[in-house]
Amino acid sequence: MDLFLQLLLNGFVNGSHYALLGVGFGLIFGTTNIVHFAYGPVYAAGAYSAWTAAALLGFPLFLAGLTGVAAATVLGVASYLLLYRPFVRRDAPTFVVLIASLGLFILLENLIAILFGTDKKVVDGYSAGIHFIGPTFYTDIHIYQIASLMILGLALAAFLRLTNYGKAIQAMTDNADMARVIGIDTNKVSILVFAIGSAISAVPAVLILLRDGALPNMGFIAVFVAFLAVVVGGVGSILGAVLGGFLLGMVENVGMWQIPTEWQSTIAFIVLFFVLLVRPQGLFKGT
Amino acid sequence: MSEQLLAVERLSVGYGKKTVVHEVDLGLAEREILIVLGHNGAGKTTLMQAIFGLIRTQSGRVLYRGEPITGRKPADNVLGGIAYVPQGHGIFRSLTVRANLELGAFVVRDRSRLEEDMETVFEMFPILRERATQIGGTLSGGQQQMLAIGMALMHKPSVMILDEPSIGLAPNLVERVMRSIQTINREFGTAILMVEQNVRYGLPIAQRAAVLKTGRKVYDGPPEPLEDRVELMKLF
Numbered sequence: 016m017d018l019f020l021q022l023l024l025n026g027f028v029n030g031s032h033y034a035l036l037g038v039g040f041g042l043i044f045g046t047t048n049i050v051h052f053a054y055g056p057v058y059a060a061g062a063y064s065a066w067t068a069a070a071l072l073g074f075p076l077f078l079a080g081l082t083g084v085a086a087a088t089v090l091g092v093a094s095y096l097l098l099y100r101p102f103v104r105r106d107a108p109t110f111v112v113l114i115a116s117l118g119l120f121i122l123l124e125n126l127i128a129i130l131f132g133t134d135k136k137v138v139d140g141y142s143a144g145i146h147f148i149g150p151t152f153y154t155d156i157h158i159y160q161i162a163s164l165m166i167l168g169l170a171l172a173a174f175l176r177l178t179n180y181g182k183a184i185q186a187m188t189d190n191a192d193m194a195r196v197i198g199i200d201t202n203k204v205s206i207l208v209f210a211i212g213s214a215i216s217a218v219p220a221v222l223i224l225l226r227d228g229a230l231p232n233m234g235f236i237a238v239f240v241a242f243l244a245v246v247v248g249g250v251g252s253i254l255g256a257v258l259g260g261f262l263l264g265m266v267e268n269v270g271m272w273q274i275p276t277e278w279q280s281t282i283a284f285i286v287l288f289f290v291l292l293v294r295p296q297g298l299f300k301g302t
Numbered sequence: 303m304s305e306q307l308l309a310v311e312r313l314s315v316g317y318g319k320k321t322v323v324h325e326v327d328l329g330l331a332e333r334e335i336l337i338v339l340g341h342n343g344a345g346k347t348t349l350m351q352a353i354f355g356l357i358r359t360q361s362g363r364v365l366y367r368g369e370p371i372t373g374r375k376p377a378d379n380v381l382g383g384i385a386y387v388p389q390g391h392g393i394f395r396s397l398t399v400r401a402n403l404e405l406g407a408f409v410v411r412d413r414s415r416l417e418e419d420m421e422t423v424f425e426m427f428p429i430l431r432e433r434a435t436q437i438g439g440t441l442s443g444g445q446q447q448m449l450a451i452g453m454a455l456m457h458k459p460s461v462m463i464l465d466e467p468s469i470g471l472a473p474n475l476v477e478r479v480m481r482s483i484q485t486i487n488r489e490f491g492t493a494i495l496m497v498e499q500n501v502r503y504g505l506p507i508a509q510r511a512a513v514l515k516t517g518r519k520v521y522d523g524p525p526e527p528l529e530d531r532v533e534l535m536k537l538f
Contacts, residue, residue: 179408186405189394195356196388197453198380198409251396 017150022268028157030264031164032219036237037244037256038168039215043091045188045251046208048109049099052116054216054241055234056123057094061087061217062224062233063127066136076141076225083224084217091213092206094119100202120234128231137228156226163218168257171211175253180207188251216241243283247290249297258299262286306365307332307493308353308384308461313362315345315352321360322348324517330461335487335494337504337525340514341538346497347389349514350465353495354386355379366461381409385459389466389497391446392453395439399430399449402438406453423452426482444475451482461493462486468500476503483507505529513537 036058043051065083068074074082098119102112143154175181183204187194195201216237223233240263241256248259263283270282290298310328314321323345330336340346351357353364355376363372366382376386386392394402403420410416424431427448433441438449447467454462467483468476484507486492498504505511505525513521513528521528521537528534 182401182405183408185397186394186408189396192356192388193392193394195376196354196380196386196392197405198377198457200375200377 019269019272020149021151022272023265024151024153024157026265026268027261028153028160028264029268030261031161032222032260033240033244033264034257034260035160035164035167035215035219036241037248037260038164038171038253039212040238040241041245041248041250041253041256042171042184042208042215043212044245046184047095047099047103047187047205048191049095049103050109050113050116050242051094051099051209051212052113052238052242053094053098053119053123054091054212055238056120056127057087057090057213057234058216058220058237059127059229059231059234060090060123061213061220062229063131063136065217065221065224066131066138066229069138070136076138079138080218080221083221084214087217087220088210088214090123091209091216095205095209100205103205120238124231124234131231133231135228135230136224138225141225143225154226156222160219160222163222164257167215167218168253171215171253180204184208240283243287245297247287247297249300252297252299255297255299259297262298306330307334307367308495309365310349310353311363311365313349313352313364314360315348315357316360317357322517323352323514325362326514326517326519328512328519328522330493330495332460333487333491333493334510335484335496335508337508337511338495338497338514339499339501339504339511339528339534339537340497343516344514345517346514347465350386350463350495350497354384354463356386377409380457380459383458383460385454385457385462387450387454387462387464387467389469391443392450393438393441393446395437397438398435399438399441400434402449402453403430403456406456408457410457419456419458423455426455426485427452443470444472444478447471447475447479448482451479451486455486455490458490459492461495464494464496464498466497466499468498468503473503476500480504480507501528501534 040054061083064086065079068082069076069079098115099112143156145152145154175185183199186199187201187204191201244259244263245256247262248255266286267279267282306329308330310326312325314325315323326349338346352359355374359372363370403423407416407419429445430449430452467479480503483494487494505528508525511525511528512519
């Protein structure tokens with residue numbers, strides 16, 4: 016029973032992490048229809064930039080985190096402007112853009128490995144406080160992971176509902192052609208969602224840097240989980256991405272109660288399979 | 303041609319190397335209703351999209367109030383007072399009727415006018431007031447078309463371009479939609495450039511008609527002669 020409670024807690028924490036990854040990816044995918052696989056290495060670049068700022072330049076942690084967010088934002092917007100936009104302007108099929116995105120993924124991931132080496136980077140001198148509730152434990156990082164989802168999720172929801180740009184994003188998510196017809200500059204909106212989505216991705220990246228350290232291939236699992244969360248939750252729904260992320264985190268961890276650990280990553284696929292079998296449009300499409 | 307509100311001069315449009323619209327001239331005067339007829343694939347939609355800046359032109363130019371606007375971004379055209387109602391219920395299906403209308407006024411910076419303008423739309427289409435909180439995609443076809451026109455009205459355009467507003471509608475609704483287009487023209491002085499296949503309901507409200515045939519203009523003049531089926535068949 017103690018193990019079950021610990022797994023439940025881990026599931027909730029990992030679920031928050033996956034959910035935030037899903038929100039950033041889903042915002043970009045849902046609005047622009049670009050399957051931005053390079054979201055993974057952009058996320059990794061956020062972690063590496065934060066590490067550079069903290070370990071090499073001696074920035075305080077919070078400032079190092081902001082550096083990571085800024086770097087990911089710039090890289091995300093640059094990947095749209097330099098790579099995706101020329102395809103979008105020529106009305107290239109989604110498939111072509113997808114291949115381009117995979118190319119960028121490989122390029123960026125290798126660039127990180129060349130620049131930083133393939134050994135694990137950790138921020139020396141930081142150790143998260145450990146807390147206990149009864150038989151279960153959690154760390155400061157776990158708290159930050161849950162809190163960052165709540166703060167950023169609510170802030171994004173408010174932005175989408177209350178601001179003009181937020182409404183433009185909603186409109187473009189619903190129907191990009193119609194958005195152009197009513198006078199929305201879809202190019203500007205695309206830049207905006209790449210900026211916001213990439214900035215969001217850097218927050219979980221920095222937290223993972225502090226929790227587990229950074230590796231050049233850390234982006235793969237991140238974009239993979241983000242993609243699953245969005246597809247399970249329903250493309251175009253922020254709430255769907257959050258719930259999809261939680262579902263994955265929960266099932267993956269609570270599953271460990273009875274299933275051997277080596278099956279952990281398989282479980283995510285089984286969830287995806289059954290969800291798509293029953294609801295091909297995702298669980299929360301249109302909400 | 304200089305006193306025209308909207309003028310198209312020798313405009314050619316196509317996709318890749320294939321030209322669909324060949325050197326078409328078209329003029330729309332202030333407060334005029336111009337109907338553009340033609341068989342399927344004659345290039346009517348392509349022409350409208352090119353005028354509004356949704357697709358690129360190959361040659362020729364578009365003038366609005368005497369200024370060249372060829373290839374200008376749709377966002378700038380909307381800001382300049384041109385509205386576009388695309389074919390097949392151009393609405394946001396996942397948003398409420400009210401949210402759709404608010405988005406119709408997206409380029410209007412003065413938000414204080416919003417309620418007043420929405421009231422104008424509701425007076426023209428009372429059904430939209432009843433359905434204000436309903437999700438757009440759940441409206442009937444006719445209601446969706448009214449919403450699409452209502453959205454275009456929200457930014458008070460000088461020119462409204464409509465691409466087959468009658469498509470997929472029952473005859474009584476076609477008449478209803480055509481009457482509302484006529485009302486918009488009369489009450490607000492909005493010039494109308496309308497593609498329409500429905501000759502029976504479209505022609506009577508038009509002041510002038512143009513006919514496209516395989517991408518070229520073959521008729522431009524009063525609509526009355528086209529009411530004769532034989533004359534019309536010759537042009538098609």
